[in-house]
Amino acid sequence: MSHDWMSDALCAQVGPDLFFPEKGGNYRQAQQICARCPVRQDCAQAAAAHEGTSHRHLRHGAWGGLTPTTRTRQNRETA
Template identity: 85%
Template sequence: MSHDWMADALCAQVGPDLFFPEKGGNYRQAQQICARCPVQEACAQTAAVHEGDSHRHLRHGTWGGHTPTTRTRQNREAA
């Protein structure tokens, strides 16, 4: 899977801390950035491929505007 889309990702202009908060932190600002990002769908697809059916506790960060909890739920619904 190509990751060429990352060059156009808005998160690359901000830095990773917003997208990978400390335990107990929130994802709101990251999700706001993702909502405007032109490569949001490619990002979400990349997370799905790399995380597969991983347990929620093995997922971290915002990908494609989705939190680890959201991505876990989406994976279950897709199965």
Template identity: 75%
Template sequence: MSLDWMADALCAQVGPDLFFPTSAAGYRQAKQICDRCPVREACTAAAAAYEGTSHRHLRHGTWGGHTPTTRTRRSREAA
């Protein structure tokens, strides 16, 4: 899987800690950036490919504007 899309990701312009928050407020802040990102769909697809059917506790951070819980739900719905 190519990760060339990462060069255009808005998250690359801010510190990575923002996308690994420890609170709901932190996730909201990360999601606001993701909402404007031109490569959000590619990021979401990369997370799905990388994480597969992993349990929520094995997922970390915000990818494509989605929390670990949201990504777990989406992977279950896709199965």
């Protein structure tokens, strides 16, 4: 899978801490950035391909504006 889209990602212009908060942190600012990102769908698809059916506790970070909990829920709905 090609990740050429990453060079167009808005998160590349911001530090990763917003997208990978410490336990108990939130994803609000990351989701605001993702909402404006031109490659949001590519990012979400890459996360889904990488994580597969991983348990929620093995997922971390905001990808395509989706939190680990949201990605786990979506994975269950499409399985």
